[in-house]
Amino acid sequence: MKFVVAVKQVPDTAEVRIDSERGTLIRDGVPSIMNPFDTYALEEAMKWRDELGGVVTVITMGPPQAESVLKEAISMGADDAILISDRAFAGADTWATSHTLAAAVKELGDVDAVFFGKQAIDGDTAQTGPSVAASLDWPQITFVGKVRQLSQNSITAERYVETGTQVVRSELPVVLTILKDANVPRVPSLRGKMKSRKVQIPVWGLADLALTEDETGLNGSPTKVVVTATPEPRTGGQIHEGSTEELVAKLADLLLGEGSEG
Amino acid sequence: MSGFLEIKDSCTGCGICVKTCPVHALSINDVKKAVVSEDCTLCSICVDSCPFESLAVHHSFGGNKEELAKYSGILVLCEMRNGSPDRSTYELIGEARKLSAGEKEVSVLVITDDASGAVEKLIQSGADKVIKAVHKSFKHFSTEPWNSVLTHVIKEYHPEIVLAAATTTGRDVMPRVSKSLDTGLTADCTELRIDPDSGMLMQTRPAFGGNIMATIVCDRTRPQMSTVRPGVMKPMEPDTSRTGEIVELEITAEMVKNRSQVLEFIPTAGDEVDITEAEIVISGGRGMKNPENFDLLHDLAHLLGGTVGASRAAVDNGWIEYPRQVGQTGKTVQPATYLAVGISGAIQHRVGMQSSDVIYAVNKDRDASIFEFCTEGFVGDLFEIIPALVKEIEKRRK
Numbered sequence: 274m275k276f277v278v279a280v281k282q283v284p285d286t287a288e289v290r291i292d293s294e295r296g297t298l299i300r301d302g303v304p305s306i307m308n309p310f311d312t313y314a315l316e317e318a319m320k321w322r323d324e325l326g327g328v329v330t331v332i333t334m335g336p337p338q339a340e341s342v343l344k345e346a347i348s349m350g351a352d353d354a355i356l357i358s359d360r361a362f363a364g365a366d367t368w369a370t371s372h373t374l375a376a377a378v379k380e381l382g383d384v385d386a387v388f389f390g391k392q393a394i395d396g397d398t399a400q401t402g403p404s405v406a407a408s409l410d411w412p413q414i415t416f417v418g419k420v421r422q423l424s425q426n427s428i429t430a431e432r433y434v435e436t437g438t439q440v441v442r443s444e445l446p447v448v449l450t451i452l453k454d455a456n457v458p459r460v461p462s463l464r465g466k467m468k469s470r471k472v473q474i475p476v477w478g479l480a481d482l483a484l485t486e487d488e489t490g491l492n493g494s495p496t497k498v499v500v501t502a503t504p505e506p507r508t509g510g511q512i513h514e515g516s517t518e519e520l521v522a523k524l525a526d527l528l529l530g531e532g533s534e535g
Numbered sequence: 536m537s538g539f540l541e542i543k544d545s546c547t548g549c550g551i552c553v554k555t556c557p558v559h560a561l562s563i564n565d566v567k568k569a570v571v572s573e574d575c576t577l578c579s580i581c582v583d584s585c586p587f588e589s590l591a592v593h594h595s596f597g598g599n600k601e602e603l604a605k606y607s608g609i610l611v612l613c614e615m616r617n618g619s620p621d622r623s624t625y626e627l628i629g630e631a632r633k634l635s636a637g638e639k640e641v642s643v644l645v646i647t648d649d650a651s652g653a654v655e656k657l658i659q660s661g662a663d664k665v666i667k668a669v670h671k672s673f674k675h676f677s678t679e680p681w682n683s684v685l686t687h688v689i690k691e692y693h694p695e696i697v698l699a700a701a702t703t704t705g706r707d708v709m710p711r712v713s714k715s716l717d718t719g720l721t722a723d724c725t726e727l728r729i730d731p732d733s734g735m736l737m738q739t740r741p742a743f744g745g746n747i748m749a750t751i752v753c754d755r756t757r758p759q760m761s762t763v764r765p766g767v768m769k770p771m772e773p774d775t776s777r778t779g780e781i782v783e784l785e786i787t788a789e790m791v792k793n794r795s796q797v798l799e800f801i802p803t804a805g806d807e808v809d810i811t812e813a814e815i816v817i818s819g820g821r822g823m824k825n826p827e828n829f830d831l832l833h834d835l836a837h838l839l840g841g842t843v844g845a846s847r848a849a850v851d852n853g854w855i856e857y858p859r860q861v862g863q864t865g866k867t868v869q870p871a872t873y874l875a876v877g878i879s880g881a882i883q884h885r886v887g888m889q890s891s892d893v894i895y896a897v898n899k900d901r902d903a904s905i906f907e908f909c910t911e912g913f914v915g916d917l918f919e920i921i922p923a924l925v926k927e928i929e930k931r932r933k
Contacts, residue, residue: 284743336558363558364576367720368713395743397863398722400710403678407714412794413678415707429798434703436616437802439675443795491576495719499592499737500750501579512912514901520913521923525931527895527911528815528839528872528924 274327274425276318277387279374279405280311280346282339283395307342310390312349314451316458318388319350321423327385328352332377334362334370340474348461348469355381359478364491367400373489374401375408376482386428389450391416399450406448414441418454539593540571540581546589552581580747603695606757608640610694611662612685614704615645618652620660622811623700625770627763628661631698632771634729634736642666642692646684648674658779661771666692668784675797681708683790686715694758696736698727701762709762719753720760725767725867725886735759741863741886766811766867767890810859815841816870818861818888821848822877822898822917829855831921832876838928844868844888846878862887877917880905897921 284303318329331346333339334357343354357377365373378384387409389402399415406413418433421440428447432439433454461469479489486492513523525531548567560574561581569589582590609631614621624643631641642664643657650667657665668684685708689697697712699705701723713720725748726739736759739750753759810816817836819829832843843859850860861868863883873891878884880896880903888894889908896909897917906912913920 360574363574364578367710367722368717371710371714396722397742399706400713400720400722403707403710404714406678407682407711413707413711414795415678416703432703434676437800439797440799440801441677441795442798495713495717495756496721496751496753498578498749499752501747502583502750503747509907510910510912512901512906512914514914517915517919517923520897520915520920521927523911524895524897524913524920524924525927527893528874529928529931531931 274322274325274385275381275383276322276327276329277378277381277384278311278315278318278329278331278346278351279387279389279401280315280331280333280342281308281390281393281395282306282333282335282342283308283393305338305341307345308390308393308395310392310394310451310453312390312458313453313455314388314390314449315346315349315351316456317417317420317449317451318386319459320456321420322352325423330355330381332357332374334358334365334373334377336363337476343474344469344472345461347472348465349459350462350465354472354474356474356476357478357482358476359489361479361484361486361492362490364494365489366494366496367396367398367404368495369489369491369493371401371404371408372493373482373484375405376484377477378405378409380477380482385425385445385447386423387411387446387448389448391450391452402448402450409446409448411446411448412443413448413450414443415450416452417449418452420449420455540575540577541591541593542569542571543589543591545587546585547587549586551584551586552590555581555584603757606693606695608642608692608694609635609696609698610689610692610758611641611643612697612699612705612709613643613645613653613657614700614702615647615653618649620645620653620656621700621702622770623702623763623765624657625660626765626768627698627700628657629770630727630763630768631696632661634696634727636729639695640664642694644668644685644688646673646681648672654781656773659773659775659777661777662779664780664782666782666784668786668790670786670791672791672793675800676704676707677793677795677797678708678711679793679795680791682711682715683792684784685712687787687790688784689716689758697758697760699760699762701764705762709760713760716758718756718758718760719751720762721751721753722762724761724763727761727763727768736761746882764867766869810842810844810861811866811868813842813868814870815839815872815874816844816861816868816888816891817841817874817876818844818846818859818878819849819855819876820846820878820884821852823849823854824877826854828918831918831925834925835874835921835928838925838932841870841872846881846884875905875909876921878905879903880908 331351331354392399417430419431422429429442553561560572579592611627613624643662644666646668721738724740844861845855869890871892873894875896893910896905896912
């Protein structure tokens with residue numbers, strides 16, 4: 274079987290702090306990590322490769338330094354990796370990103386399934402997976418909490434939705450987005466780490482994918498960000514300090530709608 | 536490049552913007568001025584960072600005006616739960632009415648195996664037109680038929696705006712529609728408005744774990760499409776005197792074609808609470824210390840007819856179940872009253888509750904960030920205040 278896992282390098286949002294005076298993000302010293310949700314996608318692909326045989330190829334679109342997440346994936350057990358990187362790809366929205374990733378999947382050829390994490394923690398859109406499926410004109414199963422069965426020509430998976438679980442069977446090739454419920458990702462092995470140190474990761478750019486500048490990056494993106502701002506401060510109200518009795522009396526007034534005179 | 540970053544003469548070359556730029560497109564030149572490279576994505580993060588207001592992003596909005604003008608009205612995708620429209624659908628219709636400002640037609644598309652419980656409710660809640668796509672195979676949501684019906688309806692009716700809920704349904708099918716129609720989609724919006732000058736839909740959403748709010752436009756293509764976070768927009772009061780047009784869509788073989796099948800649907804056990812429906816939410820955080828202490832909040836919630844919520848810290852510690860989690864990775868609530876107990880008020884929590892009508896907070900730390908945005912704050916020990924509050928309310932009720 275030929276599996277592809279699409280991963281993304283993201284800033285660790287848990288480490289992002291706000292400069293309250295200027296109201297901007299402080300990115301200095303914020304570590305870049307593999308999007309945590311992608312580790313479940315990688316594990317799921319490797320789990321089925323181990324069962325059925327085949328290869329797991331990890332791809333990412335990003336700047337040259339995004340190579341580090343591909344090496345991390347190889348140290349965890351992926352077979353090979355491709356960095357999709359070109360100046361022309363910068364500033365892509367989910368349409369242009371998925372257009373580019375789909376071109377890479379087509380270039381790889383004969384892929385049985387593409388695994389994505391549920392969403393990336395920086396953009397939080399969850400749009401790239403389904404959009405790649407549309408580009409490839411493949412079926413998709415999103416929000417997969419459990420893959421029940423995977424064979425040469427079909428997959429049965431549990432999709433966790435608001436009101437319960439949908440059990441979905443689909444033809445291959447397919448695009449999946451994986452939840453953290455699906456598995457427990459393995460840790461990098463010593464052998465994997467050795468391999469990741471030596472491996473040469475190919476870089477595919479605009480020409481390799483036979484794409485044009487008009488359909489990638491900022492130019493190819495139908496949406497654009499026009500303003501970014503820190504969330505509007507909701508003006509703080511009155512802060513009460515005092516004895517427990519005073520505080521309780523005031524809070525009871527408010528909760529029971531009795532007013533301060535009550 | 537559609538637009539450019541302007542660096543004004545007031546630039547002092549202080550270098551703050553260089554550190555802020557996520558794509559390393561800025562540098563300081565020999566004469567102490569910022570310069571921008573072609574790596575700039577016009578993200579605007581540097582604009583806010585500049586203490587001298589020396590930076591400005593100028594967008595050139597593209598698009599063929601004649602082509603864009605062919606599109607009008609707003610289309611809402613209805614989501615069905617147990618034979619009726621989901622609450623999120625009413626919120627979308629309410630928001631569509633607000634955006635319409637009495638000028639744009641609001642249509643609702645319902646894809647189902649049985650629309651009998653939906654059409655009137657949709658009209659009473661603000662729909663001018665209901666488009667029914669009814670087929671026995673449309674019992675459970677499935678990507679391909681929903682995509683086919685949506686793309687067909689959009690090509691037929693040319694709405695300028697399409698709204699769907701940012702649920703597992705909306706977030707599954709809408710990106711597919713976006714690629715099928717080659718137009719933009721903005722995920723999980725928490726604020727929508729029409730720009731009075733350009734008439735474009737300004738779509739605002741949280742990113743970076745809620746640390747920033749990004750406003751996004753889709754300027755060259757139509758429709759402009761958004762998924763909208765449930766629990767943020769307000770539905771309108773149903774008006775039983777409203778009337779509307781009903782259109783029955785002819786279902787073609789193409790629309791029912793599907794390479795996936797829903798074999799089975801297993802509903803979640805029925806006793807699950809829905810904190811998004813409660814008028815009063817009392818949430819506990821890290822300060823609750825253990826699962827037993829949540830009984831204090833349950834007692835109070837019971838007295839007030841409310842329900843108990845929690846911060847991510849409390850859920851991650853296993854003190855309370857995940858469906859009660861409020862915030863970025865949990866649910867968004869907008870009750871009449873929100874009481875935060877032992878919650879510091881991190882941004883990830885705040886984005887899930889800041890639309891509440893009033894927010895009260897109890898925390899022993901005077902510097903907790905929750906006190907910066909609550910309506911009224913109470914500095915004290917929750918283990919003294921909450922039991923005493925329960926007694927006080929019981930006493931007053933006697």
